[in-house]
Amino acid sequence: xxxxxxxxxxxxxxxxxxxxxxxxxxxxxxxxxxxxxxxxxxxxxxxxxxxxxxxxxxxxxxxxxxxxxxxxxxxxxxxxxxxxxxxxxxxxxxxxxxxxxxxxxxxxxxxx
Amino acid sequence: xxxxxxxxxxxxxxxxxxxxxxxxxxxxxxxxxxxxxxxxxxxxxxxxxxxxxxxxxxxxxxxxxxxxxxxxxxxxxxxxxxxxxxxxxxxxxxxxxxxxxxxxxxxxxxxxxxxxx
Numbered sequence: 001x002x003x004x005x006x007x008x009x010x011x012x013x014x015x016x017x018x019x020x021x022x023x024x025x026x027x028x029x030x031x032x033x034x035x036x037x038x039x040x041x042x043x044x045x046x047x048x049x050x051x052x053x054x055x056x057x058x059x060x061x062x063x064x065x066x067x068x069x070x071x072x073x074x075x076x077x078x079x080x081x082x083x084x085x086x087x088x089x090x091x092x093x094x095x096x097x098x099x100x101x102x103x104x105x106x107x108x109x110x111x112x
Numbered sequence: 113x114x115x116x117x118x119x120x121x122x123x124x125x126x127x128x129x130x131x132x133x134x135x136x137x138x139x140x141x142x143x144x145x146x147x148x149x150x151x152x153x154x155x156x157x158x159x160x161x162x163x164x165x166x167x168x169x170x171x172x173x174x175x176x177x178x179x180x181x182x183x184x185x186x187x188x189x190x191x192x193x194x195x196x197x198x199x200x201x202x203x204x205x206x207x208x209x210x211x212x213x214x215x216x217x218x219x220x221x222x223x224x225x226x227x228x229x
Contacts, residue, residue: 003156036215038157045207045222046157051215089157091216098171099162101147106156 004029004090004104011110017078020107022090023071028102030071034093037066037075039086040106046089050075077109085111114138114218116208121223128198132223134191134208139218142167142186145211148193150204151222158204161193162211176202198227 005023012018022029022037029035033053038046048057050066053073063078073092077084090104120132132148148160161172161182170182181194191208203226210218 003158038216040157045219046216047219048215048217051217055214057214057217087156091157091159096171098169100171100173101159101162103149103157103159 002102004092004102006088006090006104006107008105009108009110011112012077012080013112014080014082016080017076018080018109020075020077020088020090020109022073022075022092022104024073024092024102025071028071028092028094029068029073031095032093033068035066035068035073036091037064037073038089038091040089041086049088080111082111085109114210116210116218116220118206118208118220118223121206121225123226123228124198125229126198126200126227128227129194129196130198130225132193132195132206132208132225134193134220136189136191136210139210140186141184141189141191145213146182146184146191147209147211147216148180148182148191149207149209149216149219150202150225151207152201152204155204160206163191195225198225200227203227 037050040046053068054066094100094102147162179197205222208220209216
């Protein structure tokens, strides 16, 4: 159950697009289309932003999109806004005799 | 309103025990898989445990297996996490989370567990 690998930080200017990568293995990200992304503000609980690789829950801006290729999933935020500054975590199912989940280490997004 | 409210956190000595509770409202607990996720101070999210709707299927992260036990009381619509053999590295905010088969869609506000002598 090793954590998925995310960059520690990314940054972008308002209006730009950024992409956060999430690299796992063939036992987690590569095995399932069950990658989710969560946004977390300091001192607050996380919020589901993307599920099943690329689907958005109701109420989440269409500026957020997800994709996956092989063992790497990605979250793209277009038209960056100041309110997007937060920590982002990916999460994937992990294979085994029963279900398990693994999170990425998290990425701090700074809007310049 | 769909809501999860955790309780039971506190300060405990290494080797001690705590029972965390998570009261669900606005939905029926037995209709959803449920998780506990923790976050150490200044660190990232870590999945701890889950329980399926039947209550008989559970799993744990390797770091807590054999020390933590997840359970639910459907009559009280409450999820629990029994923590035993606590270690300093178990210090974290513990979140109760609903799984909607579309990701972890509802999170509680968290309860803080501090393990220190």
